[in-house]
Amino acid sequence: MLYREAGQFKSSYAEDQQIFPIRQDRxxxxxxxxxxxxxxxxxxxxYWLSAILTPLLIFALAALGLNILTGYAGQLSLGTAAFMAVGAFMxxxxxxRMPWLGILPSFILAGLCAAAVGVVFGLPSLRIKGFYLAVATLACQFFVLWAIQRIGWFTNYSSSGVITAQQVVILGVPFDTPARKYxxxxxxxxxxxxxxxxxMRSETGRAFMAVRDMDVAASVIGIPMMKTKLLAFAISSFYCGVAGALHAFAYLGTVEPEAYSLELSFNILFMIVIGGAGSILGSFLGAAFITLFPIFLNLASDWLQNVTGIEIQHAVVSNLRVIIFGALIIFFLIVEPLGLARLWQITKEKLRLWPFPH
Amino acid sequence: MILSVENVSLAFGGVRALQEVSFDVQEHEVRAIIGPNGAGKSSMLNVLNGVYHPQTGKIRFRGEEFTDMESHRAAAMGIARTFQNIALFKGMTVLDNIMTGRNLKMRCSFLHQALWLGPAKREELEHRRAVEEIIDFLEIQHIRKTPVGRLPYGLQKRVELGRALAAEPKLLLLDEPMAGMNLEEKQDMCRFILDVNEQFGTTIVLIEHDMGVVMDISNRVVVLDYGRKIADGTPEEVRNNQRVIDAYLGVAH
Known part of the structure; x- marks a missing residue:
């Protein structure tokens, strides 16, 4: 009953093109x-700020980056973690090496480095699609990690191959406590x-979606294929790169290259599958789901233990987590390929009419 | 003369899709290309807007001559088209689909767009206004926010015409705009095509199988059969041409 747009008239195109055209949403x-x-x-x-909410946001940003590439522009990538690694180490x-730059410009430059790597590994997308492109980006995943582990310059010749991210200081304010980092x-x-x-709501986003939905038609109406695909790779990798830098500076602190393994790439891919491909909201929902679900499972098992008195081993819980994730991914792929974001959208559409759907 | 095609030949391996085809299109006319299945009609359109590259021959469009056309260059020169089996962007709304038709007219960089700064916002709204005019023209106001994949076939065809019109083309290529439509939808589509031709002065080249429609709305007709041109003239001349009758009905051997 509360969610109605009745009486909200729009008298200009600007009003109609707001991000949230309905007042209740705003x-x-x-x-x-x-x-x-x-x-x-x-x-x-x-604990909540530093171990749950901060990483949740960082993974949401990485998922957003992947979503721009995979969800909007339709180019499948398994190199997300590699782009994050480039961002973190750069x-x-x-x-x-350039302390006078300041943190934010460094983050932007790191993001641009990731974008450059993304463009290089995006070049195959001009000739190959889908599954084969995913394999090409897999090469990026392995190559970047190999380079960071083997070339000493990246880790400042640290003997263990591990770096310690510097403190984030902006305009003299140190961001050292969990609340500040958050x-x-x-x-x-x-x-x-x-x-x-x-x-995504302007020309660039439409060009991405056009390439995703039907590339021949896109090029016939004048969308340049090469520029659009490479731009998608660049923007996506930029987002992943900044996410990687945040991951190192605001979350981990001490970073080893192995943190950016293929498993992380898959995790972020799962986030957009569950959250919703081709949706900004979906990136956040997916990241929230994948970060919060294990915690929920732990709480649930503790509660079950207290109620029933049966001891549940931690190994069982963590295996259960993997099983449930697997099942959920298959469920979403079959039932709702556009994920939680689509479910949320359907709910809102239903709410607008509820309780009189006629 | 807006477009002329001279001796264009196109082969896919051993299959000769077009052989030495020549014809011209006058400014502001409705030109039909007809022929039995497999005659090379769609190949001809694909050559005109650069999807296929002919082996020999010349195409002259508004004074510029070329043999090899890139599809996005064709779009930039003012050639727009629709497809035989609808090629809309299924995940996007009607409004967004038609907006993509104006991509070549948008100048703002993606950085402006990301920040939604003055110029990018202004540009977006300007083009929205132009697109709304097309939506009004095609009478699809009620579905502007609907994802295209959910629309019935007839409306999808209309949206595709809208996307082509959004580019304000000089030359509009329509590949079977009325295929699979019922009588009423065909009449609507005919009206839209004639209105486009009259109101915007757009030159139209169309492929169509419905002879009644072709004879009614086109000024001149080219007939292809097995990749060769067998007739060219007004609907009346073509209708009475013996070779055309033979091609459609077959001849006793």
Missing amino acids: IAMGVLLAVAFVVLPLAGNE AYNFVL LFTLTVVALMALAAKNL
Whole structure:
């Protein structure tokens, strides 16, 4: 009953093209941002902020990057973790070798390095599609990790191959506590998500989707295939690169190259499968689901243990997690290929008519 | 003369799809290409907008001559088309589909768009206005926010015409715009084609199997059979041409 657009008339195209054309959505988004920016840093405990919410946001940003490439532009990639690794290690090197730059420019440069790597490994997409392209990006995954492990320069010749990310200081303010790191991450992620939304609702986004849906028709109406595909790789890798830099600086602190293994690439791919391909919201929902679900499972097993008195081993719980994820991915691929975001959209469409659907 | 085709030949391996085909299209006319199945009609359109590359021959469009056309260059020169089996972007809304038709007219860089700064926003709204005019023209206001994949066939055809019109083409190529439609939908589509021709002055080349439609709306007709041109003239001349009758009905051997 509350979710109605009755009486909200739009008298200009600008009003019709807002990100949230329905007033109730705008209010909900405002509340959500207020909670994320004000309530959570004040009320959340350190464990939640540093071990759950910060990585959740970072993975959401990486998923968003992959979503731009796979969900919007239709190019399958298994190299997400590699682009994150480029971002993480290049940010470390920029801060180390050019300390006068400052953190944010270093992050942007690191993102641009990831974008450059993305463009190079995106070149095969001009000739190959789908499954074969995924294999080509797999090469990127292995090559980047190999390079970081073998070429000493990337890790500043550290004997263990592990780097320690420098402290984030912006305009003299150190972002050292979990709450501050969380706020820093949240700000970057929120701004980049807004930029992605803007991009996807304007010409660039339409060109991506056109290439995804039917590439012959796209080139016949004048969309340049090469430029569009490479731009998708560049923007996507930029997002993944910045996510990687945040991952190193605001979450892990001490980073080994193995953190960016193929498993992470798959995890992020699962996020967009479950969350929803071709949706900004879906990236966040997917990241939230994959990060929060194991915690929920642990709580549930503890509760079950207390209630029934039967001891449940941790190994069982973690195996259960893998089984349930696998089942869910198959479920989503079959039942709702557009993921949680689509379910949310259907719910909203139903709500607009509820309780009188005629 | 807006377009002329001279001695174009196209072969796929041993299959000769087009052999020495020549014809011309006058400014502002409706030109039909007809012929039995496999005559090379769609191949001809694909040559005209650069999807296929002919082995020999020349194409002259608005004074520029070329043998090899790239499809996005054809689009930039003002050639738009629709496809025989609808080639819309299924995951996008009607509005977004038609907006893609204007991609060549949009100048803002992706950085502007990402920040939704003044110029990018203004450009987007300007083009939205132009697209709304096309939506009004084609009478599809009620479905502008509907994903194209959910629409019935007849409406999809209309949206595809809208996307081609959004580019404000000089030359519009229509590949069987009325295939699979019922009588009422065909009449609507005929009306739209004639209106486009009259109101916007767009030159139209169309392929169509419905002879009644072809005879009614086209100024001149080219007839192809087995990749060769067998007749060229007004609907009246073509209708009475013995070779055309033979090609369609077959001759006793």
